[in-house]
Amino acid sequence: MASQGAQTTAAATTTHADQRPKSLADFDPPQKPKRNKYAFACAMLASMTSILLGYDIGVMSGAAIYIKKDLKISDVQVEVLVGILNLYSLLGSAAAGRTSDWIGRRYTIVLAGAIFFAGALLMGFATNYAFLMVGRFVAGIGVGYALMIAPVYTAEVSPASSRGFLTSFPEVFINAGILLGYVSNYAFSKLSLHLGWRMMLGIGAIPSVLLAVGVLAMPESPRWLVMQGRLGDARKVLNRTSDSKDEAALRLADIKEAAGIPQECNDDVVQVEKRSHGEGVWRELLLHPTPAVRHCLICAVGIHFFQQSSGIDAVVLYSPRIFEKAGITSDDLKLLATVAVGFVKTLFILVATFLLDRIGRRPLLLSSVAGMILSLATLGFSLTVIDHSHVRIPWAVGLALTTVLSYVAFFSIGMGPITWVYSSEIFPLQLRAQGASMGVAMNRVTSGVLSMSFISLYEAISIGGAFFLFAGIATVAWLFFYTMLPETQGKTLEEMQVLFGNFHWLxxxxxxxxxxxxxxxxxxxxxxxxxxxxxxxxxxxxx
Incomplete structure:
Protein backbone atom coordinates (compact mmCIF):
# COMPACT_ATOMS: atom_id res chain seq x y z
CA MET A 1 0.00 0.00 0.00
CA ALA A 2 1.13 3.59 -0.65
CA SER A 3 0.97 4.61 2.99
CA GLN A 4 3.09 1.59 3.99
CA GLY A 5 5.67 2.48 1.34
CA ALA A 6 5.85 6.02 2.61
CA GLN A 7 6.38 4.77 6.14
CA THR A 8 9.17 2.38 5.01
CA THR A 9 11.00 5.18 3.17
CA ALA A 10 10.71 7.49 6.17
CA ALA A 11 11.94 4.76 8.52
CA ALA A 12 14.99 4.07 6.30
CA THR A 13 16.10 7.68 6.29
CA THR A 14 15.73 8.36 10.03
CA THR A 15 18.81 8.22 12.23
CA HIS A 16 16.90 7.32 15.44
CA ALA A 17 15.51 3.83 15.72
CA ASP A 18 12.87 4.91 18.23
CA GLN A 19 11.54 7.80 16.13
CA ARG A 20 8.00 7.07 14.91
CA PRO A 21 7.85 7.32 11.09
CA LYS A 22 5.44 9.84 9.69
CA SER A 23 2.64 9.02 7.29
CA LEU A 24 0.27 11.28 5.36
CA ALA A 25 -2.44 10.58 7.96
CA ASP A 26 -0.30 12.27 10.63
CA PHE A 27 -0.73 15.59 8.83
CA ASP A 28 -4.50 15.32 8.29
CA PRO A 29 -6.63 17.84 10.19
CA PRO A 30 -8.30 16.38 13.31
CA GLN A 31 -11.66 14.83 12.61
CA LYS A 32 -14.77 16.25 14.26
CA PRO A 33 -15.79 13.92 17.11
CA LYS A 34 -18.87 11.81 16.61
CA ARG A 35 -21.93 12.91 18.53
CA ASN A 36 -22.04 11.31 21.97
CA LYS A 37 -25.15 9.11 21.98
CA TYR A 38 -25.31 8.79 25.76
CA ALA A 39 -25.19 12.56 26.27
CA PHE A 40 -27.79 12.87 23.50
CA ALA A 41 -30.13 10.47 25.33
CA CYS A 42 -29.67 12.27 28.66
CA ALA A 43 -30.35 15.67 27.10
CA MET A 44 -33.39 14.27 25.30
CA LEU A 45 -34.96 12.85 28.47
CA ALA A 46 -34.28 15.96 30.56
CA SER A 47 -35.53 18.35 27.91
CA MET A 48 -38.78 16.47 27.41
CA THR A 49 -40.01 18.05 30.65
CA SER A 50 -40.38 21.26 28.62
CA ILE A 51 -43.30 19.59 26.82
CA LEU A 52 -45.32 20.45 29.94
CA LEU A 53 -45.07 24.20 29.35
CA GLY A 54 -45.51 23.89 25.59
CA TYR A 55 -48.62 21.74 25.92
CA ASP A 56 -50.21 24.17 28.37
CA ILE A 57 -49.50 27.16 26.10
CA GLY A 58 -50.86 25.41 23.03
CA VAL A 59 -53.92 23.82 24.60
CA MET A 60 -54.97 26.95 26.50
CA SER A 61 -55.08 29.03 23.32
CA GLY A 62 -57.96 26.89 22.03
CA ALA A 63 -59.47 25.75 25.34
CA ALA A 64 -60.02 29.38 26.36
CA ILE A 65 -62.62 29.71 23.58
CA TYR A 66 -64.74 26.92 25.10
CA ILE A 67 -64.02 27.82 28.75
CA LYS A 68 -65.38 31.31 28.12
CA LYS A 69 -68.57 29.88 26.62
CA ASP A 70 -69.04 27.17 29.29
CA LEU A 71 -68.18 29.16 32.43
CA LYS A 72 -69.48 32.46 31.00
CA ILE A 73 -66.43 34.50 31.99
CA SER A 74 -65.31 37.92 30.75
CA ASP A 75 -62.34 38.82 28.54
CA VAL A 76 -60.42 40.04 31.59
CA GLN A 77 -60.96 36.69 33.31
CA VAL A 78 -59.76 34.94 30.13
CA GLU A 79 -56.60 37.07 30.16
CA VAL A 80 -55.93 36.19 33.79
CA LEU A 81 -56.67 32.51 33.22
CA VAL A 82 -54.36 32.26 30.22
CA GLY A 83 -51.49 34.31 31.61
CA ILE A 84 -51.49 33.59 35.33
CA LEU A 85 -49.63 30.29 34.91
CA ASN A 86 -46.54 32.26 33.88
CA LEU A 87 -46.55 34.18 37.17
CA TYR A 88 -47.21 31.02 39.15
CA SER A 89 -44.28 29.37 37.37
CA LEU A 90 -42.12 32.20 38.70
CA LEU A 91 -42.43 30.64 42.15
CA GLY A 92 -41.41 27.26 40.80
CA SER A 93 -38.39 28.57 38.92
CA ALA A 94 -37.24 30.59 41.95
CA ALA A 95 -37.47 27.53 44.18
CA ALA A 96 -35.93 25.21 41.61
CA GLY A 97 -32.45 26.73 41.86
CA ARG A 98 -32.13 25.98 45.56
CA THR A 99 -33.94 22.64 45.23
CA SER A 100 -31.62 21.45 42.46
CA ASP A 101 -28.58 22.36 44.55
CA TRP A 102 -30.06 20.46 47.49
CA ILE A 103 -31.50 17.23 46.04
CA GLY A 104 -29.78 17.24 42.65
CA ARG A 105 -30.78 18.10 39.10
CA ARG A 106 -32.31 14.71 38.31
CA TYR A 107 -34.74 14.50 41.24
CA THR A 108 -35.75 18.11 40.66
CA ILE A 109 -36.93 17.07 37.18
CA VAL A 110 -38.94 14.22 38.75
CA LEU A 111 -40.48 16.70 41.20
CA ALA A 112 -41.46 19.00 38.32
CA GLY A 113 -43.33 16.18 36.58
CA ALA A 114 -45.15 15.16 39.77
CA ILE A 115 -46.34 18.71 40.50
CA PHE A 116 -47.57 19.27 36.93
CA PHE A 117 -49.40 15.91 37.06
CA ALA A 118 -51.41 17.11 40.07
CA GLY A 119 -52.12 20.46 38.40
CA ALA A 120 -53.32 18.87 35.16
CA LEU A 121 -55.75 16.62 37.06
CA LEU A 122 -57.12 19.57 39.02
CA MET A 123 -57.71 21.54 35.81
CA GLY A 124 -59.34 18.55 34.12
CA PHE A 125 -61.82 18.07 36.98
CA ALA A 126 -62.47 21.80 37.57
CA THR A 127 -66.14 22.59 38.16
CA ASN A 128 -65.87 26.39 38.20
CA TYR A 129 -63.50 29.28 37.56
CA ALA A 130 -62.03 29.31 41.10
CA PHE A 131 -61.32 25.56 40.99
CA LEU A 132 -59.70 26.01 37.59
CA MET A 133 -57.43 28.75 38.97
CA VAL A 134 -56.24 26.42 41.75
CA GLY A 135 -55.23 23.89 39.11
CA ARG A 136 -53.42 26.62 37.18
CA PHE A 137 -51.48 27.50 40.33
CA VAL A 138 -50.27 23.94 40.93
CA ALA A 139 -49.45 23.34 37.26
CA GLY A 140 -47.58 26.66 37.15
CA ILE A 141 -45.27 25.59 39.98
CA GLY A 142 -44.42 22.42 38.06
CA VAL A 143 -43.81 24.34 34.85
CA GLY A 144 -41.45 26.72 36.67
CA TYR A 145 -39.39 23.83 37.99
CA ALA A 146 -39.19 22.21 34.55
CA LEU A 147 -38.25 25.44 32.78
CA MET A 148 -35.28 26.13 35.04
CA ILE A 149 -33.81 22.68 35.50
CA ALA A 150 -33.99 21.16 32.00
CA PRO A 151 -31.51 23.54 30.28
CA VAL A 152 -29.20 23.60 33.33
CA TYR A 153 -28.94 19.81 33.48
CA THR A 154 -28.48 19.53 29.72
CA ALA A 155 -25.73 22.16 29.66
CA GLU A 156 -23.87 20.46 32.51
CA VAL A 157 -23.98 16.99 30.98
CA SER A 158 -23.15 18.00 27.39
CA PRO A 159 -19.65 18.03 25.83
CA ALA A 160 -18.58 21.42 24.48
CA SER A 161 -18.61 20.18 20.86
CA SER A 162 -22.39 19.67 20.88
CA ARG A 163 -23.62 21.72 23.83
CA GLY A 164 -25.50 24.20 21.65
CA PHE A 165 -27.26 21.37 19.82
CA LEU A 166 -28.20 19.52 23.01
CA THR A 167 -29.08 22.58 25.12
CA SER A 168 -31.55 23.72 22.46
CA PHE A 169 -33.65 20.61 23.13
CA PRO A 170 -35.85 22.30 25.80
CA GLU A 171 -37.04 24.81 23.20
CA VAL A 172 -37.59 21.95 20.74
CA PHE A 173 -39.89 20.21 23.19
CA ILE A 174 -41.67 23.44 24.16
CA ASN A 175 -42.58 23.74 20.49
CA ALA A 176 -43.50 20.07 20.27
CA GLY A 177 -45.75 20.57 23.30
CA ILE A 178 -47.38 23.61 21.68
CA LEU A 179 -48.08 21.57 18.56
CA LEU A 180 -49.55 18.73 20.67
CA GLY A 181 -51.73 21.27 22.47
CA TYR A 182 -53.03 22.66 19.18
CA VAL A 183 -53.75 19.15 17.90
CA SER A 184 -55.52 18.32 21.18
CA ASN A 185 -57.68 21.42 20.76
CA TYR A 186 -58.76 20.33 17.30
CA ALA A 187 -59.27 16.69 18.33
CA PHE A 188 -61.43 17.38 21.40
CA SER A 189 -63.31 20.34 19.93
CA LYS A 190 -65.92 17.89 18.59
CA LEU A 191 -66.89 16.80 22.12
CA SER A 192 -69.63 18.49 24.12
CA LEU A 193 -68.91 21.99 25.44
CA HIS A 194 -68.88 20.74 29.05
CA LEU A 195 -66.43 17.86 28.38
CA GLY A 196 -64.21 19.10 25.55
CA TRP A 197 -62.04 21.71 27.31
CA ARG A 198 -61.70 19.50 30.41
CA MET A 199 -60.29 16.70 28.27
CA MET A 200 -57.93 19.18 26.58
CA LEU A 201 -56.47 20.24 29.93
CA GLY A 202 -56.61 16.97 31.86
CA ILE A 203 -54.90 14.83 29.22
CA GLY A 204 -51.68 16.73 30.00
CA ALA A 205 -51.27 14.57 33.12
CA ILE A 206 -50.27 11.55 31.03
CA PRO A 207 -46.91 12.77 29.62
CA SER A 208 -45.84 14.12 33.04
CA VAL A 209 -46.01 10.62 34.54
CA LEU A 210 -44.06 9.06 31.68
CA LEU A 211 -41.40 11.76 31.88
CA ALA A 212 -40.95 11.48 35.65
CA VAL A 213 -40.36 7.72 35.34
CA GLY A 214 -38.03 8.03 32.35
CA VAL A 215 -35.83 10.62 34.05
CA LEU A 216 -34.92 8.10 36.76
CA ALA A 217 -32.81 6.28 34.16
CA MET A 218 -30.59 9.37 33.73
CA PRO A 219 -27.33 9.95 35.63
CA GLU A 220 -26.92 12.91 37.93
CA SER A 221 -25.17 16.04 36.64
CA PRO A 222 -21.36 15.63 36.96
CA ARG A 223 -21.01 19.21 38.12
CA TRP A 224 -23.53 18.70 40.91
CA LEU A 225 -21.73 15.50 41.91
CA VAL A 226 -18.43 17.39 42.18
CA MET A 227 -20.11 20.07 44.29
CA GLN A 228 -21.15 17.29 46.68
CA GLY A 229 -17.63 15.81 46.80
CA ARG A 230 -18.62 12.70 44.82
CA LEU A 231 -15.66 12.82 42.45
CA GLY A 232 -15.75 9.12 41.59
CA ASP A 233 -19.38 9.28 40.46
CA ALA A 234 -18.66 12.47 38.53
CA ARG A 235 -15.74 10.83 36.72
CA LYS A 236 -17.94 7.92 35.65
CA VAL A 237 -20.60 10.24 34.23
CA LEU A 238 -18.00 12.40 32.44
CA ASN A 239 -16.39 9.31 30.88
CA ARG A 240 -19.74 8.44 29.33
CA THR A 241 -20.82 11.92 28.27
CA SER A 242 -17.53 13.23 26.85
CA ASP A 243 -16.16 12.79 23.34
CA SER A 244 -12.98 11.15 24.66
CA LYS A 245 -11.28 10.06 27.88
CA ASP A 246 -8.89 12.99 27.61
CA GLU A 247 -11.79 15.42 27.37
CA ALA A 248 -13.44 13.75 30.38
CA ALA A 249 -10.28 14.23 32.45
CA LEU A 250 -10.00 17.85 31.33
CA ARG A 251 -13.66 18.55 32.13
CA LEU A 252 -13.25 17.02 35.59
CA ALA A 253 -10.14 19.14 36.26
CA ASP A 254 -11.95 22.29 35.14
CA ILE A 255 -15.00 21.52 37.30
CA LYS A 256 -12.81 20.83 40.35
CA GLU A 257 -11.02 24.12 39.82
CA ALA A 258 -14.30 26.01 39.46
CA ALA A 259 -15.66 24.33 42.60
CA GLY A 260 -12.51 25.20 44.58
CA ILE A 261 -11.39 21.59 45.02
CA PRO A 262 -7.60 21.04 44.87
CA GLN A 263 -6.53 19.06 41.81
CA GLU A 264 -4.55 16.60 43.95
CA CYS A 265 -7.74 15.47 45.70
CA ASN A 266 -8.50 11.92 44.64
CA ASP A 267 -11.85 10.40 45.40
CA ASP A 268 -10.23 7.05 46.16
CA VAL A 269 -7.87 8.55 48.73
CA VAL A 270 -9.28 11.79 50.12
CA GLN A 271 -12.78 12.34 51.49
CA VAL A 272 -13.81 15.59 49.85
CA GLU A 273 -16.06 17.87 51.85
CA LYS A 274 -19.42 18.59 50.27
CA ARG A 275 -19.06 21.95 48.62
CA SER A 276 -22.40 23.63 48.34
CA HIS A 277 -26.12 23.45 48.81
CA GLY A 278 -26.49 26.99 47.42
CA GLU A 279 -25.48 28.94 50.50
CA GLY A 280 -24.18 32.43 49.80
CA VAL A 281 -25.05 32.30 46.11
CA TRP A 282 -27.51 35.18 46.17
CA ARG A 283 -24.90 37.40 47.82
CA GLU A 284 -22.44 36.62 45.04
CA LEU A 285 -25.09 37.17 42.36
CA LEU A 286 -26.77 40.34 43.60
CA LEU A 287 -24.97 42.04 46.48
CA HIS A 288 -21.28 41.70 45.65
CA PRO A 289 -20.98 40.38 42.09
CA THR A 290 -17.69 40.46 40.23
CA PRO A 291 -17.67 42.33 36.89
CA ALA A 292 -17.86 38.98 35.06
CA VAL A 293 -20.85 37.79 37.14
CA ARG A 294 -22.59 41.15 36.68
CA HIS A 295 -22.12 40.91 32.91
CA CYS A 296 -23.46 37.31 32.91
CA LEU A 297 -26.49 38.37 34.93
CA ILE A 298 -27.28 41.31 32.64
CA CYS A 299 -27.00 39.05 29.58
CA ALA A 300 -29.14 36.25 31.06
CA VAL A 301 -31.91 38.50 32.39
CA GLY A 302 -31.83 40.68 29.27
CA ILE A 303 -32.12 37.86 26.75
CA HIS A 304 -35.05 36.32 28.67
CA PHE A 305 -36.80 39.69 28.92
CA PHE A 306 -36.52 40.42 25.21
CA GLN A 307 -37.52 36.88 24.23
CA GLN A 308 -40.93 37.39 25.79
CA SER A 309 -41.44 41.15 25.41
CA SER A 310 -41.07 40.86 21.63
CA GLY A 311 -44.52 39.26 21.51
CA ILE A 312 -44.16 35.50 21.09
CA ASP A 313 -46.73 34.56 23.74
CA ALA A 314 -49.22 37.04 22.31
CA VAL A 315 -48.97 35.25 18.95
CA VAL A 316 -49.02 31.71 20.35
CA LEU A 317 -51.63 32.12 23.09
CA TYR A 318 -53.97 34.41 21.18
CA SER A 319 -53.47 33.14 17.65
CA PRO A 320 -57.20 32.31 17.26
CA ARG A 321 -58.05 35.94 18.08
CA ILE A 322 -55.37 37.23 15.72
CA PHE A 323 -56.73 35.04 12.92
CA GLU A 324 -60.25 36.26 13.75
CA LYS A 325 -59.05 39.86 13.43
CA ALA A 326 -57.49 38.87 10.11
CA GLY A 327 -60.89 37.74 8.82
CA ILE A 328 -61.20 34.04 9.77
CA THR A 329 -64.45 33.54 11.70
CA SER A 330 -64.96 29.74 11.77
CA ASP A 331 -63.73 28.05 14.99
CA ASP A 332 -62.53 25.01 13.03
CA LEU A 333 -60.54 27.14 10.58
CA LYS A 334 -59.02 29.18 13.43
CA LEU A 335 -57.90 25.99 15.18
CA LEU A 336 -56.48 24.60 11.94
CA ALA A 337 -54.55 27.82 11.43
CA THR A 338 -53.10 27.49 14.92
CA VAL A 339 -52.01 23.95 14.09
CA ALA A 340 -50.11 25.44 11.14
CA VAL A 341 -48.41 27.87 13.54
CA GLY A 342 -47.38 24.99 15.79
CA PHE A 343 -46.08 22.97 12.86
CA VAL A 344 -43.94 25.85 11.55
CA LYS A 345 -42.53 26.58 15.02
CA THR A 346 -41.57 22.94 15.52
CA LEU A 347 -40.07 22.58 12.05
CA PHE A 348 -37.82 25.63 12.36
CA ILE A 349 -36.68 24.84 15.89
CA LEU A 350 -35.43 21.51 14.53
CA VAL A 351 -33.48 23.41 11.87
CA ALA A 352 -32.01 25.66 14.57
CA THR A 353 -30.66 22.74 16.61
CA PHE A 354 -28.34 21.77 13.75
CA LEU A 355 -27.13 25.33 13.19
CA LEU A 356 -26.25 26.35 16.77
CA ASP A 357 -22.90 24.55 16.88
CA ARG A 358 -22.06 25.30 13.24
CA ILE A 359 -22.94 28.97 12.80
CA GLY A 360 -22.62 30.12 16.40
CA ARG A 361 -24.94 31.87 18.84
CA ARG A 362 -24.45 35.51 17.81
CA PRO A 363 -24.96 35.27 14.03
CA LEU A 364 -28.03 33.08 14.44
CA LEU A 365 -29.52 35.28 17.16
CA LEU A 366 -28.99 38.56 15.32
CA SER A 367 -30.38 37.14 12.05
CA SER A 368 -33.38 35.73 13.89
CA VAL A 369 -34.26 39.02 15.59
CA ALA A 370 -33.84 40.97 12.33
CA GLY A 371 -36.38 38.63 10.68
CA MET A 372 -38.74 39.03 13.64
CA ILE A 373 -38.59 42.83 13.33
CA LEU A 374 -39.53 42.67 9.64
CA SER A 375 -42.33 40.15 10.27
CA LEU A 376 -43.83 42.08 13.19
CA ALA A 377 -43.81 45.38 11.30
CA THR A 378 -45.44 43.76 8.26
CA LEU A 379 -48.02 41.98 10.44
CA GLY A 380 -48.85 45.27 12.13
CA PHE A 381 -49.27 46.93 8.73
CA SER A 382 -51.56 44.20 7.35
CA LEU A 383 -53.75 44.08 10.47
CA THR A 384 -54.04 47.88 10.44
CA VAL A 385 -55.20 47.79 6.80
CA ILE A 386 -57.78 45.09 7.62
CA ASP A 387 -58.94 46.96 10.74
CA HIS A 388 -59.59 50.17 8.80
CA SER A 389 -61.34 48.50 5.87
CA HIS A 390 -65.07 47.77 5.69
CA VAL A 391 -64.63 45.08 3.04
CA ARG A 392 -62.54 41.94 2.97
CA ILE A 393 -59.09 42.53 1.44
CA PRO A 394 -57.69 39.14 0.36
CA TRP A 395 -54.08 40.29 -0.03
CA ALA A 396 -54.03 41.81 3.48
CA VAL A 397 -55.52 38.63 4.97
CA GLY A 398 -52.95 36.50 3.17
CA LEU A 399 -50.15 38.83 4.25
CA ALA A 400 -51.29 38.67 7.88
CA LEU A 401 -51.35 34.86 7.88
CA THR A 402 -47.98 34.66 6.12
CA THR A 403 -46.27 37.06 8.52
CA VAL A 404 -47.60 35.23 11.58
CA LEU A 405 -45.94 32.09 10.22
CA SER A 406 -42.73 33.93 9.27
CA TYR A 407 -42.56 35.52 12.72
CA VAL A 408 -42.74 32.20 14.57
CA ALA A 409 -40.26 30.72 12.06
CA PHE A 410 -37.68 33.47 12.67
CA PHE A 411 -38.29 33.25 16.42
CA SER A 412 -37.77 29.49 16.47
CA ILE A 413 -34.60 29.51 14.41
CA GLY A 414 -32.73 31.79 16.82
CA MET A 415 -34.34 33.76 19.62
CA GLY A 416 -36.31 30.79 20.97
CA PRO A 417 -33.56 28.17 21.50
CA ILE A 418 -30.58 30.50 22.00
CA THR A 419 -32.22 32.15 25.02
CA TRP A 420 -32.18 28.84 26.91
CA VAL A 421 -28.79 27.76 25.58
CA TYR A 422 -27.08 31.04 26.39
CA SER A 423 -28.49 31.61 29.88
CA SER A 424 -27.71 28.05 30.97
CA GLU A 425 -24.06 28.07 29.88
CA ILE A 426 -22.61 31.45 30.88
CA PHE A 427 -22.69 31.37 34.69
CA PRO A 428 -19.87 29.97 36.87
CA LEU A 429 -20.50 26.55 38.40
CA GLN A 430 -21.49 27.70 41.89
CA LEU A 431 -23.93 30.29 40.54
CA ARG A 432 -25.37 28.39 37.59
CA ALA A 433 -28.61 27.05 39.05
CA GLN A 434 -29.68 30.27 40.78
CA GLY A 435 -28.37 32.46 37.94
CA ALA A 436 -30.39 30.49 35.41
CA SER A 437 -33.43 30.64 37.70
CA MET A 438 -33.23 34.46 37.70
CA GLY A 439 -33.32 34.46 33.92
CA VAL A 440 -36.31 32.13 33.92
CA ALA A 441 -38.01 34.32 36.55
CA MET A 442 -37.69 37.34 34.25
CA ASN A 443 -38.97 35.20 31.37
CA ARG A 444 -42.07 34.17 33.30
CA VAL A 445 -42.83 37.64 34.71
CA THR A 446 -42.59 39.23 31.27
CA SER A 447 -44.64 36.45 29.70
CA GLY A 448 -47.27 36.69 32.42
CA VAL A 449 -47.64 40.46 32.14
CA LEU A 450 -47.87 40.29 28.36
CA SER A 451 -50.29 37.37 28.16
CA MET A 452 -52.56 38.87 30.85
CA SER A 453 -52.72 42.26 29.14
CA PHE A 454 -52.65 41.54 25.40
CA ILE A 455 -56.41 41.79 24.87
CA SER A 456 -56.52 45.06 26.82
CA LEU A 457 -53.45 46.29 24.91
CA TYR A 458 -54.85 45.75 21.44
CA GLU A 459 -58.22 47.18 22.46
CA ALA A 460 -56.39 50.33 23.62
CA ILE A 461 -53.97 50.88 20.72
CA SER A 462 -55.48 48.58 18.03
CA ILE A 463 -54.28 45.12 17.00
CA GLY A 464 -51.89 46.57 14.41
CA GLY A 465 -50.50 49.06 16.93
CA ALA A 466 -49.72 46.22 19.35
CA PHE A 467 -47.52 44.50 16.77
CA PHE A 468 -45.81 47.76 15.83
CA LEU A 469 -44.95 48.06 19.54
CA PHE A 470 -43.50 44.54 19.54
CA ALA A 471 -41.44 45.43 16.44
CA GLY A 472 -39.97 48.41 18.31
CA ILE A 473 -39.07 46.24 21.31
CA ALA A 474 -37.43 43.70 19.01
CA THR A 475 -35.32 46.50 17.49
CA VAL A 476 -34.05 47.45 20.95
CA ALA A 477 -33.36 43.75 21.57
CA TRP A 478 -31.17 43.54 18.45
CA LEU A 479 -29.06 46.46 19.65
CA PHE A 480 -28.73 44.90 23.12
CA PHE A 481 -27.63 41.55 21.74
CA TYR A 482 -25.13 43.14 19.35
CA THR A 483 -23.39 45.15 22.05
CA MET A 484 -23.65 42.89 25.11
CA LEU A 485 -23.54 39.20 24.15
CA PRO A 486 -20.15 37.63 23.29
CA GLU A 487 -19.93 34.42 21.27
CA THR A 488 -19.80 31.25 23.42
CA GLN A 489 -19.68 28.60 20.72
CA GLY A 490 -17.19 25.80 21.39
CA LYS A 491 -16.18 27.04 24.86
CA THR A 492 -16.34 24.76 27.89
CA LEU A 493 -18.57 25.93 30.71
CA GLU A 494 -15.47 26.68 32.79
CA GLU A 495 -13.92 28.81 30.00
CA MET A 496 -16.93 31.16 29.95
CA GLN A 497 -15.57 33.34 32.74
CA VAL A 498 -12.89 34.93 30.52
CA LEU A 499 -15.54 36.05 27.99
CA PHE A 500 -17.45 38.20 30.46
CA GLY A 501 -16.64 41.21 32.60
CA ASN A 502 -14.95 43.20 29.82
CA PHE A 503 -17.63 45.50 28.42
CA HIS A 504 -15.24 46.50 25.62
CA TRP A 505 -15.19 42.92 24.33
CA LEU A 506 -16.80 43.84 21.00
Missing part, protein backbone atom coordinates in the same frame (compact mmCIF):
# COMPACT_ATOMS: atom_id res chain seq x y z
CA UNK A 507 -14.19 46.51 20.23
CA UNK A 508 -11.36 44.18 21.29
CA UNK A 509 -12.80 41.33 19.25
CA UNK A 510 -12.89 43.48 16.11
CA UNK A 511 -9.31 44.64 16.72
CA UNK A 512 -8.17 41.05 17.13
CA UNK A 513 -9.87 39.99 13.90
CA UNK A 514 -8.28 42.92 12.08
CA UNK A 515 -4.82 41.96 13.39
CA UNK A 516 -5.41 38.34 12.40
CA UNK A 517 -6.29 39.36 8.84
CA UNK A 518 -3.22 41.58 8.58
CA UNK A 519 -0.63 39.33 10.18
CA UNK A 520 -2.17 35.86 9.91
CA UNK A 521 -1.07 33.14 12.31
CA UNK A 522 2.56 33.04 11.28
CA UNK A 523 3.97 34.75 14.37
CA UNK A 524 3.56 31.64 16.45
CA UNK A 525 0.64 32.82 18.54
CA UNK A 526 -1.91 30.05 18.84
CA UNK A 527 -4.84 32.42 19.13
CA UNK A 528 -4.13 34.17 15.85
CA UNK A 529 -3.10 37.48 17.43
CA UNK A 530 -0.02 39.38 16.35
CA UNK A 531 2.94 40.63 18.31
CA UNK A 532 2.94 43.74 16.10
CA UNK A 533 0.60 46.41 17.48
CA UNK A 534 -1.23 48.91 15.33
CA UNK A 535 -1.34 51.35 18.19
CA UNK A 536 -0.84 51.56 21.94
CA UNK A 537 -2.64 48.78 23.75
CA UNK A 538 -2.62 49.11 27.51
CA UNK A 539 -3.86 45.62 28.32
CA UNK A 540 -4.04 42.22 26.65
CA UNK A 541 -7.03 41.48 24.50
CA UNK A 542 -9.42 38.95 25.98
CA UNK A 543 -12.00 37.46 23.68
Missing amino acids: RDSKRKKRNTKLFGNGDGNSDGSSNVQLGPVSKPIIN
